[in-house]
Amino acid sequence: MNTIVTGGSPVTPDVWNGREMREALSERNISEIYRQLRKVGVSQRQIAASTGQSQSEVSEILKGRQVMAYDVLARIADGLGIPRGYMGLAYDGATAVRVANATSGPQAEEDESVKRRKFLSHAAAVTMGAAVFGKEEGTTWIPQDDVRTPAPANIGMSDVQQIQATTKALRDLDYRYGGGTCRDAVVAQLSWAQQLLDATASEAVKRKLFVSLADMQSLAGWTSFDTGLLDPARGHFGKALEFAKQAGDESLVASVLYRMGRVYLHHEEPNEALKLFQLGQIAAQESGSALTTAVLCANEAWAYGMLDRPDQVQKMVGRTKDEFARADPAEAPDWVRFFNVNDLHGMIGSANDALAVFNPEKYAPIAVAETIKCNEAYGADMQRTHVFGLSLQATNHIRAGDLQQGIKVGRNALTIGENVRSARVADRLKPLQIEAGKHRMNSDARDLAEEIRRFREA
Structure with missing residues (x-):
């Protein structure tokens, strides 16, 4: 038939x-x-x-x-x-929220490379000073939530501080348990908070509101990314850029660009990620925040590692250390204070892990040494990041020839990963599955590879 x-x-x-x-x-x-x-x-x-x-x-x-x-x-x-x-x-209620704006309209039919180019163009326009509120063609991917609770007609600084407190609480949940535990709550809060743009407020309150909304949009983008929703993530990050630029906060602009660049790194598009990191570095330098600049340099090092550019990795790692050494965390913006000495070692480990794909003998031992330093310090409040670090450490133990230690650390990563609701955890465990799977004659390695496979499929 x-x-x-x-x-x-x-x-x-x-x-x-x-x-x-x-x-x-x-x-x-x-x-x-x-x-x-x-x-x-x-x-x-x-x-x-x-x-x-x-x-x-x-x-x-x-x-x-x-x-x-x-x-x-x-x-x-x-x-x-x-x-x-x-x-x-x-479609049920929860599903409708999770995939809001992800599958409807002509944008859903666009090729991914076209979407990347559009976002980069949008990011460049915002970062370099273009006025884009409601005027830029091709930004139909900007999320428009339509279910809202009435907001006050007049607002003061205390109303904005409530938004900041909510964002911090939800970000803590994301760090601890993954974006799957709080993404819907972030989107719902954002839907209400954006109504405050129509309220009467002083210029100082309005500016702080733009900063707060940018930060919440950025968190919505990050949790969307963490749950595997790429198009909504791109939309939220796009709006976050606009709000941050409207507020004149270059450090926050840099933070948003760094996070969107990480989306592309995760999807193995280092060239696209590098463009966003370099654009973010311009904003970071204009902000005067050394810690923000350190974050962008560290992520550039990771991107260069994925491109097998050890010379550039070494250069950017050196600059990251220099910027980090002169940074004062007490004066750094809230959204960049996460980058402490643990994250510094973790990022250097990530860059060397990327290089180890091409030259494991030289770079796997360096990746192990750096990730051990960060993994020893992570606690229950950073479970997802801890899983990432342990997975990197285990993978490079195996690459460096220490199979049993790799299996031991890998099992720890898998145990913690089972408590985190994050699509990225499954993806970041894939290299460990591959390396363990190369040792089929070892029953422990074979079992670990199979356990990771089942976890990732589930």
Whole structure:
């Protein structure tokens, strides 16, 4: 039976009710779904056109590449005409909040590289002083939450301080347990807080409000990123940049650019990340905050490590240490005070971990030494960061030939990671899974690789 039809979905509704298809849909096994479609005569080109993917992406999925991101799953379901309930994607209250603005409109159909270019253009325009409030074409990815509780008509500094206190409390939850525990709460608070822009206030209060909203938007972007929602993250970071620039706070501008750059590092786009870090460094230097500059330099070192540029890594690590040494944490902005000596060692470890991918004999021991220094100091209030550090340490123990210590530290990372609701934890454990999996003859290494695989799939 040829099920190809004209217009809308390329398949007829009865295809989704076959036993094998329903099983694949319930498991969100996109590879098997595409294989079933190929069996009934749907071409790769038609699948690509319907889902907004390239034919090369469809080919990779047919070969077994997993699709995990909610917004991509939803786009595939809608594009092919799959009833969302068959894939467990039906909208309930919580789901509607989680994927707000992630899957609707023409932006959802854009290629990821186009979105990256648009964000970089937007970031450059804001950072370099362009007036963009409501005027920049192509910023339809800016989140617009529409469920709000009435806000006061007149506000003072105490109202703004409440926003700051709420942001701090939610950020503490993010550090301790991951973005999955607080992302919806951040978005809800942000929806209410932005109404204060229409309130009557003094100029000093208005400026502080812009700073506070920028910080909360940045946290919304960060928690969205941590839960795997890339498009909402990009939108929140874009608004955070605008608010920070409106307030004239260059350190906060730099902070937002650093965080968005980290999104691209995580998705293995070091060139794109480097552009944002370098743009952020301009703002950091203008702010006069040495600690902010240190953060940007440290992340540039990491990006250069991923590009196998040891000369640039060494240069940026040296500059990071210099800026950190002359920084006064007591005078640093709130949003950069997290960067203490533990994070300094952790970032140097991350840069050397990236280089160890290319030259493990030289750089894995350095990564181990640096991550040990930070891991010894992390407590329960920084569980997610602790998992990242332990995972790096374990991975490089194995690369450096200390298999048993790598397994021991890796099990600790996995144990702590099970308490953190963060999509990034699963992603950051992948290199450890790969390194442990190279030692299949060792039962402990084999078991660790299998445990991580099950954790990441879950």
